[in-house]
Amino acid sequence: MKKHIVLLPGDGIGQEVMDAARAILEAVSDQFGHSFTYQTADIGGVAVDLHGTPLPEDTVRACKKADAILLGAVGGPKWDQLPSHLRPEKGLLGIRKELGLFANLRPIKGFSQLLHASPLKEEVVKGSDLLIVRELTGGLYFGTPSERSEDGQSVVDTLSYERKEIERIVEKAFQSARLRRKHLTSVDKANVLESSKLWREVVEEKKKDYPDVIVQHLLVDAAAMKLVTNPSQFDVIVTENMFGDILSDEASVLTGSLGMLPSASLREDGVGLYEPVHGSAPDIAGKAVANPLAMILSAALMLRYSFGLEEEACAIEEAVEETLKYGYHTADLHIVDGQRVGTKEMTRLVAEAISSQS
Numbered sequence: 318m319k320k321h322i323v324l325l326p327g328d329g330i331g332q333e334v335m336d337a338a339r340a341i342l343e344a345v346s347d348q349f350g351h352s353f354t355y356q357t358a359d360i361g362g363v364a365v366d367l368h369g370t371p372l373p374e375d376t377v378r379a380c381k382k383a384d385a386i387l388l389g390a391v392g393g394p395k396w397d398q399l400p401s402h403l404r405p406e407k408g409l410l411g412i413r414k415e416l417g418l419f420a421n422l423r424p425i426k427g428f429s430q431l432l433h434a435s436p437l438k439e440e441v442v443k444g445s446d447l448l449i450v451r452e453l454t455g456g457l458y459f460g461t462p463s464e465r466s467e468d469g470q471s472v473v474d475t476l477s478y479e480r481k482e483i484e485r486i487v488e489k490a491f492q493s494a495r496l497r498r499k500h501l502t503s504v505d506k507a508n509v510l511e512s513s514k515l516w517r518e519v520v521e522e523k524k525k526d527y528p529d530v531i532v533q534h535l536l537v538d539a540a541a542m543k544l545v546t547n548p549s550q551f552d553v554i555v556t557e558n559m560f561g562d563i564l565s566d567e568a569s570v571l572t573g574s575l576g577m578l579p580s581a582s583l584r585e586d587g588v589g590l591y592e593p594v595h596g597s598a599p600d601i602a603g604k605a606v607a608n609p610l611a612m613i614l615s616a617a618l619m620l621r622y623s624f625g626l627e628e629e630a631c632a633i634e635e636a637v638e639e640t641l642k643y644g645y646h647t648a649d650l651h652i653v654d655g656q657r658v659g660t661k662e663m664t665r666l667v668a669e670a671i672s673s674q675s
């Protein structure tokens with residue numbers, strides 16, 4: 318398979334973890350006989366320095382021609398004092414919007430070697446392996462009106478959705494469930510919110526097209542509670558923008574490390590942007606100690622969701638699991654025994670584990 322991938326390393330450890338992802342993709346293409354081409358473009362603070370804008374036109378153009386995009390991270394203290402239109406994160410929001418990426422997928426898995434690293438009890442976290450599908454371009458964060466009255470004494474925000482916006486995210490969630498354990502939890506607040514009633518209606522309708530997927534509806538407050546008391550009951554969770562923002566941060570504590578969490582932002586035709594959940598980590602940037610696994614696992618998501626290469630995606634995930642199993646870990650992972658390694662060594666070990674799979 319031939320695919321063209323745009324790489325947006327960005328700032329801080331972004332470049333270091335991007336090099337790692339590329340090395341892993343090369344190991345995969347060698348092993349499975351694919352041909353990936355790469356083009357690197359600027360985004361974030363580095364783009365501000367070089368081009369005077371966090372999202373240069375050339376970058377947008379390159380991304381629009383790509384089959385998929387990998388992004389490292391943007392931002393850092395160097396750019397904190399800039400006016401808001403020059404802030405690095407404007408580059409990230411801008412590219413998501415330019416590409417119409419409405420579905421945000423965050424898989425969260427408790428790797429067995431890291432269970433004790435979670436603030437939750439090991440027996441609670443054990444076996445948790447879930448995927449949050451968050452609507453990313455509508456809902457409460459984008460509804461209008463969103464404003465303060467002239468006298469400053471009243472405010473309004475609006476949670477609005479078009480039926481077709483709900484349909485496309487719900488469909489994405491059903492498709493994702495089909496690639497996993499075929500269980501979908503739709504999270505809403507249908508006992509109070511009109512928007513949630515339509516959301517529930519759409520899920521019930523779509524269910525007919527996916528008879529093999531088991532569907533459960535849950536109110537968001539109950540979902541928040543169950544995520545930390547019984548996370549292993551979940552497979553795929555689909556929900557509105559703000560609910561998803563909150564629940565995905567809550568669920569991220571299950572794994573115990575930011576350096577392990579990948580994410581995908583997708584649209585209908587399969588084009589997607591893949592990035593680690595963590596930021597540019599200025600405190601460790603340039604020290605060659607960053608954990609590359611979140612970025613590497615993001616590349617695995619790209620193979621799965623944009624290219625349909627399920628076997629290749631699993632090969633990466635299993636290689637990561639195996640490397641951790643041997644006790645290798647970067648400094649952010651609090652593994653008692655085992656050997657601490659840097660970014661490059663970790664990447665090499667994962668690449669080797671891929672190449673030695675039969």
Ligand code: NAI
Nearest residue numbers: 390391392393575576595596597598599600601607608649
């Ligand atoms: P951060 O995620 O960059 O770092 C938080 C802590 O986790 C730091 O101690 C860092 O060293 C550690 N950490 C993060 N990723 C790691 C990795 N792969 N390996 C080892 N340790 C890792 O969040 P923070 O410090 O709040 O933000 C730093 C900068 O990143 C800010 O400018 C922020 O705006 C930006 N940021 C960018 C994001 C993005 O590009 N999507 C997301 C979050 C923050």
Ligand code: MG
Nearest residue numbers: 562563565566
């Ligand atoms: Mg958040």
